[in-house]
Amino acid sequence: MNDFIAARSQMALSLGFHIIFSCIGMVMPFFMAVAHYYWIKTGEPVYKNVTKAWSKGVAIFFATGAVSGTVLSFELGLLWPGFMKHAGPIFGMPFSLEGTAFFIEAIALGFFLYGWDRFNKWFHWITGVVVGVSGLASGILVVAANAWMNSPAGFDYINGEYVNIDPIAAMFNAAWFSQALHMTIAAFVATGFAVAGVHAFMILKGRNILFHTKSFKIAATFGCVAALLQPLSGDISAKDVAVRQPAKLAAMEAHFKTEKSASLIIGGIPDEKNKKVDYAIKLPGFLSFLAHGDFKSEVTGLDKIPEENHPPVTITHFAFQIMVGTGMAMMLISAIYFFSHFKQKNWLKSDWLLKLFAIATPLGFIAVEAGWTVTEVGRQPWIIYNVMRTADAVTPMPGITYSFYLFTAVYVSLAVFVVFMLYRQIKMVGKLYDKY
Amino acid sequence: MLYVVITFLWASILLYLLLGGADYGAGIIELFTSRKNKEITRKTLYSAIGPIWEANHMWLIIAIVILFVGFPVIYSTMSVNMHIPLTIMLLGIIARGTAFTFRHYDAVVDDMQSIYNTIFAISSFITPLFLGIIAGSTVSGHIDPGATDFLSAYIFSWLHWFAITVGLFTVAICGFLASVYLIGESDNDHDRLRFAHKAQFFNIAAVVCGMLVFAASLYEHIPLIEWVFGNWVGRIAIISATLSLILMWYLLYHGKIGLLRPLAGFQVTMILLTTTYKHFPKIVLLKGGGYLSLMEHSGQEKTLEALGLALLIGSVFILPALFYLIYSFQKRPLEVH
Ligand code: HDD
Ligand code: HEM
Ligand code: HEM
Numbered sequence: 001m002n003d004f005i006a007a008r009s010q011m012a013l014s015l016g017f018h019i020i021f022s023c024i025g026m027v028m029p030f031f032m033a034v035a036h037y038y039w040i041k042t043g044e045p046v047y048k049n050v051t052k053a054w055s056k057g058v059a060i061f062f063a064t065g066a067v068s069g070t071v072l073s074f075e076l077g078l079l080w081p082g083f084m085k086h087a088g089p090i091f092g093m094p095f096s097l098e099g100t101a102f103f104i105e106a107i108a109l110g111f112f113l114y115g116w117d118r119f120n121k122w123f124h125w126i127t128g129v130v131v132g133v134s135g136l137a138s139g140i141l142v143v144a145a146n147a148w149m150n151s152p153a154g155f156d157y158i159n160g161e162y163v164n165i166d167p168i169a170a171m172f173n174a175a176w177f178s179q180a181l182h183m184t185i186a187a188f189v190a191t192g193f194a195v196a197g198v199h200a201f202m203i204l205k206g207r208n209i210l211f212h213t214k215s216f217k218i219a220a221t222f223g224c225v226a227a228l229l230q231p232l233s234g235d236i237s238a239k240d241v242a243v244r245q246p247a248k249l250a251a252m253e254a255h256f257k258t259e260k261s262a263s264l265i266i267g268g269i270p271d272e273k274n275k276k277v278d279y280a281i282k283l284p285g286f287l288s289f290l291a292h293g294d295f296k297s298e299v300t301g302l303d304k305i306p307e308e309n310h311p312p313v314t315i316t317h318f319a320f321q322i323m324v325g326t327g328m329a330m331m332l333i334s335a336i337y338f339f340s341h342f343k344q345k346n347w348l349k350s351d352w353l354l355k356l357f358a359i360a361t362p363l364g365f366i367a368v369e370a371g372w373t374v375t376e377v378g379r380q381p382w383i384i385y386n387v388m389r390t391a392d393a394v395t396p397m398p399g400i401t402y403s404f405y406l407f408t409a410v411y412v413s414l415a416v417f418v419v420f421m422l423y424r425q426i427k428m429v430g431k432l433y434d435k436y
Numbered sequence: 437m438l439y440v441v442i443t444f445l446w447a448s449i450l451l452y453l454l455l456g457g458a459d460y461g462a463g464i465i466e467l468f469t470s471r472k473n474k475e476i477t478r479k480t481l482y483s484a485i486g487p488i489w490e491a492n493h494m495w496l497i498i499a500i501v502i503l504f505v506g507f508p509v510i511y512s513t514m515s516v517n518m519h520i521p522l523t524i525m526l527l528g529i530i531a532r533g534t535a536f537t538f539r540h541y542d543a544v545v546d547d548m549q550s551i552y553n554t555i556f557a558i559s560s561f562i563t564p565l566f567l568g569i570i571a572g573s574t575v576s577g578h579i580d581p582g583a584t585d586f587l588s589a590y591i592f593s594w595l596h597w598f599a600i601t602v603g604l605f606t607v608a609i610c611g612f613l614a615s616v617y618l619i620g621e622s623d624n625d626h627d628r629l630r631f632a633h634k635a636q637f638f639n640i641a642a643v644v645c646g647m648l649v650f651a652a653s654l655y656e657h658i659p660l661i662e663w664v665f666g667n668w669v670g671r672i673a674i675i676s677a678t679l680s681l682i683l684m685w686y687l688l689y690h691g692k693i694g695l696l697r698p699l700a701g702f703q704v705t706m707i708l709l710t711t712t713y714k715h716f717p718k719i720v721l722l723k724g725g726g727y728l729s730l731m732e733h734s735g736q737e738k739t740l741e742a743l744g745l746a747l748l749i750g751s752v753f754i755l756p757a758l759f760y761l762i763y764s765f766q767k768r769p770l771e772v773h
Contacts, residue, residue, distance in 0.1 A: 074515070100750030
């Protein structure tokens with residue numbers, strides 16, 4: 001592994017780690033707010049227990065998310081000084097606003113976690129909602145910064161100089177809306193399915209049924225609504241990418257040759273040397289429809305793009321397939337869930353539905369990681385699309401490989417710790433909360 | 437707007453030093469406390485900073501964001517030449533943040549607790565040590581952006597006596613801030629006396645480390661004495677800090693603890709002021725007389741406009757909420773069992 005690949009891998013690792021915590025930090029507060037609302041309204045103690053148990057989970061995730069985020073803000077410079085020297089002043093606006101959002105989130109979390117029986121109950125409830133809202137705001141802002149790397153705006157690039165900088169225009173770049181929408185919904189899908197899955201599993205094991213049933217219902221409802229919306233927003237993203245970054249779309253679809261009525265490829269193994277895809281199912285015309293809303297339209301293939309600007313096709317294609325596949329699976333589960341909710345109440349009590357959810361626990365997060373791989377790997381070899389190459393941005397310091405090994409070890413042990421911690425939380429639910 | 441941005445940068449560094457510093461200090465105290473008293477230190481600490489814990493560490497992020505948005509050349513130069521100490525500091529931040537959370541939220545209490553505690557205490561020492569080393573290096577003239585060999589570009593930029601003594605000084609200051617802070621949080625005379633002794637210990641440690649810093653500066657030809665005593669601002673700040681220290685010991689001796697915290701805060705503010713005032717706006721002094729200046733190496737006008745505005749608007753939201761948070765938990769501290 002050379003230092004350049006090590007730097008890319010370390011960045012990917014840190015971001016892939018952080019995104020899990022940030023999704024949970026953005027979404028769990030809303031689940032808590034619902035449980036908390038029921039507690040205030042009905043006075044049923046189980047809702048208070050759910051809120052408290054969840055809030056402990058959130059505290060663990062928040063702290064881990066905060067340290068991994070702090071690491072990221074240094075890593076941008078440690079690994080990509082060439083990028084930050086020019087990009088910092090242009091795409092910094094969302095980061096400076098994000099500072100405020102983080103602060104509000106941290107303050108509100110202080111009120112919420114330590115505020116039980118101390119404040120007016122509605123004030124306390126509101127602080128929980130504020131945690132969620134500011135978390136969402138910071139997620140949207142940082143995605144706007146990433147969107148700028150995909151569709152640079154707000155500056156002119158003249159003779160290697162970045163002039164006429166306009167940070168506001170940079171923030172509202174062409175990609176920010178589709179990416180922020182898709183990311184926000186993704187956070188709800190991923191967290192909803194993960195939480196619902198864990199509670200479904202506990203119901204199946206017959207532990208603290210009341211507690212886990214109430215928790216399951218809240219999480220599953222959020223997750224399933226979001227999972228039904230996600231493919232729609234994914235379609236918006238795909239159409240957007242088709243216009244902005246044809247190379248990325250071509251890589252996602254392993255679409256080697258420019259053609260009209262292009263076929264959508266499902267599955268298959270791209271053969272980058274011979275520019276073809278083996279063993280794929282082809283749906284003629286569907287790619288044209290997906291990309292431009294018209295079965296006949298022309299879709300740019302990799303042949304129109306200079307070789308040195310090709311992103312890695314295989315990774316991008318597989319990642320895209322995984323995202324769409326898991327997305328479809330979750331959409332199906334959601335449809336079943338709502339169908340049983342409105343038409344077949346007895347299904348809700350059946351083991352197979354719970355088993356389905358238990359199996360689906362990791363699907364949302366798998367989709368999130370895959371989706372980010374599509375976005376980031378699909379942008380290669382550019383760090384700022386069509387402006388700066390990733391290879392020109394990397395730090396001159398040798399030995400990044402060791403830094404990558406070190407951070408891998410740290411993140412792996414951290415992940416083990418967090419899982420261990422959650423396992424202990426869940427194991428203790430009976431002791432702490434099952435007085436009813 | 438440039439001045440607004442610089443003010444925010446300076447203020448966030450100061451607040452991080454004071455609030456984050458007291459927080460690190462609490463871990464450092466644990467490191468220097470007998471086993472028997474550790475538990476009480478931990479509880480006092482937790483009831484004192486639990487609710488504002490996250491907020492204390494936000495100041496570092498604010499400072500970093502200001503640097504990379506407003507002063508990208510300074511940020512990227514530092515990131516390259518300080519890569520190694522920054523990485524160590526980050527590992528410290530990761531270890532400490534997670535250990536702090538885990539030891540509080542672990543639902544099962546068993547042997548794991550002592551592992552968390554050890555990690556917490558050690559990383560509480562390492563992190564400010566390296567923060568200090570980085571800070572010391574910025575003005576030491578050892579950073580050489582033109583260097584091509586590994587050792588002078590990435591190692592000797594920070595591995596020298598001046599930086600190390602500044603690191604130790606920072607650690608002592610953190611311990612001092614935390615002890616003074618905890619005096620006010622204790623609910624009985626016994627603990628109060630214990631923390632007063634700790635404050636004394638760290639105060640002496642800070643003075644000793646301070647002298648070492650001066651010695652190292654002479655040894656490495658860094659005009660620190662000139663910066664501190666060569667101008668009126670420096671002289672007044674040092675004299676008033678010394679006077680306030682004497683006043684502080686007088687008050688402590690007489691059991692009046694109300695003013696201790698503001699006085700300790702004042703002393704640290706004065707130290708930061710004297711050390712930054714003279715060479716402002718050059719915040720990084722490079723090898724061979726070059727420098728990076730907040731004036732000459734700032735971003736373009738429009739960026740600073742936007743950044744300054746974002747900071748001003750942000751503080752309108754943040755400051756009242758933060759004060760209310762601190763006020764609420766000051767009035768009725770947490771009961772930790
Ligand atoms: C629960 C997660 C999840 C699910 C079910 C889906 N996605 Fe997704 N997708 C993401 C989570 C995600 C993401 C991780 O959030 C990404 C990465 C960057 C972004 O903005 O969102 C993403 C990116 C992303 C992009 C690239 C955007 C860009 O580079 O600007 C496209 C084209 C799609 N998605 C399309 C889809 C389609 C057609 C789906 C149909 C089911 C789909 N996604 C399901
Ligand atoms: C798409 C990617 C990202 C999303 C959606 C995201 C979202 C979030 C959210 C919601 C939080 C709140 C923490 C929590 O509740 O657990 C957070 C924390 C943080 N993030 Fe990220 N983030 C992303 C990438 C980044 C990047 C690239 C950086 C650095 C440049 C970064 C810096 C931070 C920092 C410093 C924190 C800690 C602040 C705190 O404690 O609230 N994030 N992020
Ligand atoms: C949290 C969600 C994110 C994930 C999982 C993610 C994933 C990745 C991956 C896989 C790479 C490596 C690509 C490659 O080298 O082939 C990468 C690179 C990078 N990402 Fe992201 N990314 C995320 C969000 C962001 C955000 C919000 C930013 C900045 C605002 C960002 C900035 C970068 C940079 C600077 C690189 C290195 C340069 C490059 O490879 O182009 N990422 N990321």
